[in-house]
Amino acid sequence: MQRLARAIAQSPASAGLLFAHLVGIVQARRRLRRGALRLRRMSVNADPQELSKFSELAHRWWDEHGEFKPLHAINPLRLDWIDAIAPLRGCRVLDVGCGGGILAESMARRGAHVLGIDLASKPLKVAQLHALEVGVQNLEYREVSAEALASERAGPFDTVTCMEMLEHVPDPASVVHACAALARPGGRLFFSTIHRSAKAFVYAIVGAEHVLKLLPKGTHEYAKFIRPSELAHWCRDAGLEVLELKGMQYNPVTGRYWLSGDTSVNYLVACMKPQ
Numbered sequence: 001m002q003r004l005a006r007a008i009a010q011s012p013a014s015a016g017l018l019f020a021h022l023v024g025i026v027q028a029r030r031r032l033r034r035g036a037l038r039l040r041r042m043s044v045n046a047d048p049q050e051l052s053k054f055s056e057l058a059h060r061w062w063d064e065h066g067e068f069k070p071l072h073a074i075n076p077l078r079l080d081w082i083d084a085i086a087p088l089r090g091c092r093v094l095d096v097g098c099g100g101g102i103l104a105e106s107m108a109r110r111g112a113h114v115l116g117i118d119l120a121s122k123p124l125k126v127a128q129l130h131a132l133e134v135g136v137q138n139l140e141y142r143e144v145s146a147e148a149l150a151s152e153r154a155g156p157f158d159t160v161t162c163m164e165m166l167e168h169v170p171d172p173a174s175v176v177h178a179c180a181a182l183a184r185p186g187g188r189l190f191f192s193t194i195h196r197s198a199k200a201f202v203y204a205i206v207g208a209e210h211v212l213k214l215l216p217k218g219t220h221e222y223a224k225f226i227r228p229s230e231l232a233h234w235c236r237d238a239g240l241e242v243l244e245l246k247g248m249q250y251n252p253v254t255g256r257y258w259l260s261g262d263t264s265v266n267y268l269v270a271c272m273k274p275q
Ligand code: SAH
Pocket: 045, 046, 047, 050, 051, 054, 071, 096, 097, 098, 099, 100, 101, 102, 103, 117, 118, 119, 120, 123, 144, 145, 146, 162, 163, 164, 165, 168, 169
């Protein structure tokens, strides 16, 4: 260090060179960091294995007694809950991760103008065909991610729904942020997912997939479950106000689902984007 100071004192030109060199290193590091951030933003936030899992089962989507029976069973419950908080008639609604369209189509039937998006192409085709078959109007589907739609500055939407999807993506917080960007100020957002709790492991994986066989084995991965506190944190971080947190319970004997205050397994969150 002393030798370096002496060299600089003897030759101011070399001090200038050293300074320029250091500035170059700092600038190169900044460029690298910016590049990595851009790449992360450009890369699609999706797990190809998850998407192909849903594509393989797409033809069964509207079979009320098949693999998607639980989605059919909970749909009236979540539909009424959404409609009570944000009346659907005449609203512009975006359904993120719409799959074969169970929720999207039911919201359109209640008079909303719905855009359903998903990254699995087969479920989307099934959704489109089903809408044609039953003649539901005000309903469109697109193969696009929430993040890409947000960067197109699509919307804004009065209501954004994203149900049973966050636990299937690598970066759920990014989806929450995109949903927030896609909602209009004053709009409502609805998310649902599964708690990362011991009880959820027993009920949602061991019980639903292995014992009762309500869902195909491997539908859910415990590590991808989300604690309500995590989801609420992502919502607030995206500038949303959390309005309501509800649990969804199931009685395997009667086959009945209902909403309650118990969020230890399945739960739903309603948010508002402030004006
Ligand atoms: N929301 C629907 C379907 C839930 S199944 C309902 O509740 O009825 C989960 C859906 O999320 C599947 O259709 C799957 O293809 C979709 N999905 C998974 N990762 C996704 C991603 N990154 N972007 C969009 N959709 C995704």
